[in-house]
Amino acid sequence: DQQVKQNSPSLSVQEGRISILNCDYTNSMFDYFLWYKKYPAEGPTFLISISSIKDKNEDGRFTVFLNKSAKHLSLHIVPSQPGDSAVYFCAASDSDSWGKLQFGAGTQVVVTP
């Protein structure tokens, strides 16, 4: 039962342009959402998070938007850089079991020169 879904397995974007990654969830109990970036043979690296009481959170080049009514969140990366090429995971948790993250399948981002 996949409660967090990333329907785009891959995304190719030109350097300097915006990368938009999407994530949908089905569990209305989720109240905390995170984005992680992962390189091969390494553990995921935390990027940015958002609480369900907000609809936007920004940190440098990264902005996460949350639409609770649609159960949808997105990550915007502006401008995209070659070092952003990695797999991006969306994750969610609820306050009753916030030590348990449920992950999407990931989106492979390739930033081309």
Place this chain on the structure above:
Amino acid sequence: KAGVTQTPRYLIKTRGQQVTLSCSPISGHRSVSWYQQTPGQGLQFLFEYFSETQRNKGNFPGRFSGRQFSNSRSEMNVSTLELGDSALYLCASSTSRSGPNNEQFFGPGTRLTVL
């Protein structure tokens, strides 16, 4: 501050054997979670420990177990290994404060290969 460390980084075992993986959390972090990453199933939650108690458990068979020590270090054990247990096992730690800003920070993982 040192990050999450996991040992060993690579492990090769044969079917039927058992294995123990170790995780040292970031200093001050009291919650440790374990995840399995495979190409087919993605990142799946195994269990979470806090103050030496298992607080959350994922949908894995009883062959997968873990524990946490008083210094917050954690171990996970897999008994009677099967070929399908070949995966990257990731450990993550957090401060365990409830609510936002309680991000989990991941270690580099242990790559387990079962032959």
